[in-house]
Amino acid sequence: MTFGIEAASYYVPSLYLEIKNLAEKRGIEPAKLEKGLGLHKMGFPDVHEDAATFAAEALLKLIQDYNINPKEISRIYLGTESALDAAKPTASYAMQMVEKVLEKEFGDRVFRNCDVVDMTFACIGAVDALHNSLDFVRANPDKKAVVIASDYAKYELASSGEYTQGGGAVAVLISSKPDLIEIENKWGIATESVFDFFKPRRHFKKEDLTNAPESFPQKIEIFTDEPVFDGQYSNQCYQDRIREAYNHYKEITGLNKPYENWKYLIFHLPYAFHGKRVFTEIYSLENGLSYETPEEQKAVAKSEEYLQFINDKIEKSQRASSEIGNMYTASIFMALLSALQTSFNENEELAGQQIGFLGYGSGSKSKVFAGKVSENWKKVAEKWNLFESLKNRTAIDFETYEKLHRKQLQNSINENYKGFGLTSVELENPVLKGARYYDYQG
Numbered sequence: 001m002t003f004g005i006e007a008a009s010y011y012v013p014s015l016y017l018e019i020k021n022l023a024e025k026r027g028i029e030p031a032k033l034e035k036g037l038g039l040h041k042m043g044f045p046d047v048h049e050d051a052a053t054f055a056a057e058a059l060l061k062l063i064q065d066y067n068i069n070p071k072e073i074s075r076i077y078l079g080t081e082s083a084l085d086a087a088k089p090t091a092s093y094a095m096q097m098v099e100k101v102l103e104k105e106f107g108d109r110v111f112r113n114c115d116v117v118d119m120t121f122a123c124i125g126a127v128d129a130l131h132n133s134l135d136f137v138r139a140n141p142d143k144k145a146v147v148i149a150s151d152y153a154k155y156e157l158a159s160s161g162e163y164t165q166g167g168g169a170v171a172v173l174i175s176s177k178p179d180l181i182e183i184e185n186k187w188g189i190a191t192e193s194v195f196d197f198f199k200p201r202r203h204f205k206k207e208d209l210t211n212a213p214e215s216f217p218q219k220i221e222i223f224t225d226e227p228v229f230d231g232q233y234s235n236q237c238y239q240d241r242i243r244e245a246y247n248h249y250k251e252i253t254g255l256n257k258p259y260e261n262w263k264y265l266i267f268h269l270p271y272a273f274h275g276k277r278v279f280t281e282i283y284s285l286e287n288g289l290s291y292e293t294p295e296e297q298k299a300v301a302k303s304e305e306y307l308q309f310i311n312d313k314i315e316k317s318q319r320a321s322s323e324i325g326n327m328y329t330a331s332i333f334m335a336l337l338s339a340l341q342t343s344f345n346e347n348e349e350l351a352g353q354q355i356g357f358l359g360y361g362s363g364s365k366s367k368v369f370a371g372k373v374s375e376n377w378k379k380v381a382e383k384w385n386l387f388e389s390l391k392n393r394t395a396i397d398f399e400t401y402e403k404l405h406r407k408q409l410q411n412s413i414n415e416n417y418k419g420f421g422l423t424s425v426e427l428e429n430p431v432l433k434g435a436r437y438y439d440y441q442g
């Protein structure tokens, strides 16, 4: 029996900012962002969008595009690091939104007996949900699970993370009928607790807050959307963890140079060119190349062999990321969709090909695993139209972007949007304060 991904859908935020507009306003050379990091557009949520609406959109699309009976979904596990609440899972919001739309066809509370939860480990939380859900269907081959990766990657204005922002969701159906890709049950894992990127409940002193009323306590705790991070250190942690997890994968499988068997290498992409920039180390180790000094590292990165390797095995997975930006947990799934969509568009046959995955989550953990593209993959991929749908987003200017980022706008940019949207947050009623309400525009 085989297990893996039966179907997949995605949702990207409805707005975007051209990276060159941001570069110009921040005094950064556009070529650094475009040619150095591979950034072209930054996906950005409208006023009514958040990690819950992204997840709901991807889930509803999955159910509708592949005619899934929602009553057959035994669990919905959501990987996210953009949770809207520290207790109530974002998955519960997404599930409820979708239930309301399905009510007419399937009756009240279609997910009544569905196991729903969030999983958090920075950008690897949805890979953890995938791993866990694969174990679940292996133990219960007649059951189906949905894994959703949904995030809003937001950084402080004018920070070095700002140009990597993005967001969106990917939902995948996990079952014993893996029409898209069969996933092997061998997991290379590496973990180390570090502070490379994290979202603490921040401790502010009263004097840090402008206009704090007298009644405020001397120190307060605030949950923010934006991470505390050290960019170059996070790159190093990523590189170290994927090397360790890759070596662990080799130990488990007994394979020599497994990456050579992989048609595509699918990375967690915090920005489009990250995978190809960090893989130079593993590539050097595998090929007996010196990798000590910065000059040696550059020589590997610029070598004809390595450039050919990127072109063959990584470049297609980067394309969606260049148009969207970081999707945190969803980035690795979107990298897969990007590569498969490109092969689909180019009429390439992938059935039977091996694909390698290198996931990373700050804080920190990596998982390396592999899968085999299924005979029916085109039947799954034909629903996506990924690059076409990215053209349907609305461009915003820099001033609008900053207002949205600062949460200064009340009304959506796309006032007549279709789909799910946040309509209000309860601020008065003490027993509901902070509750979020959503609706659906058909």
Ligand SMILES: CC(=O)SCCNC(=O)CCNC(=O)[C@H](O)C(C)(C)COP(=O)(O)OP(=O)(O)OC[C@H]1O[C@@H](n2cnc3c(N)ncnc32)[C@H](O)[C@@H]1OP(=O)(O)O
Residues within 6 Å of the ligand: 029, 031, 032, 033, 035, 036, 037, 123, 160, 161, 162, 164, 197, 229, 230, 231, 232, 234, 235, 238, 270, 271, 277, 360, 362
């Ligand atoms: C969250 C995680 O997944 S952890 C791993 C990643 N970390 C993050 O995403 C955290 C948030 N982001 C950040 O901190 C930052 O945006 C980073 C770390 C991703 C990037 O940092 P920066 O200092 O902006 O860029 P950095 O100096 O590393 O790279 C710039 C690249 O552009 C290239 N470059 C610079 N100027 C130009 C130019 N004019 N033309 C072409 N290329 C250029 C540089 O050569 C370099 O590429 P190379 O090393 O491949 O040669």
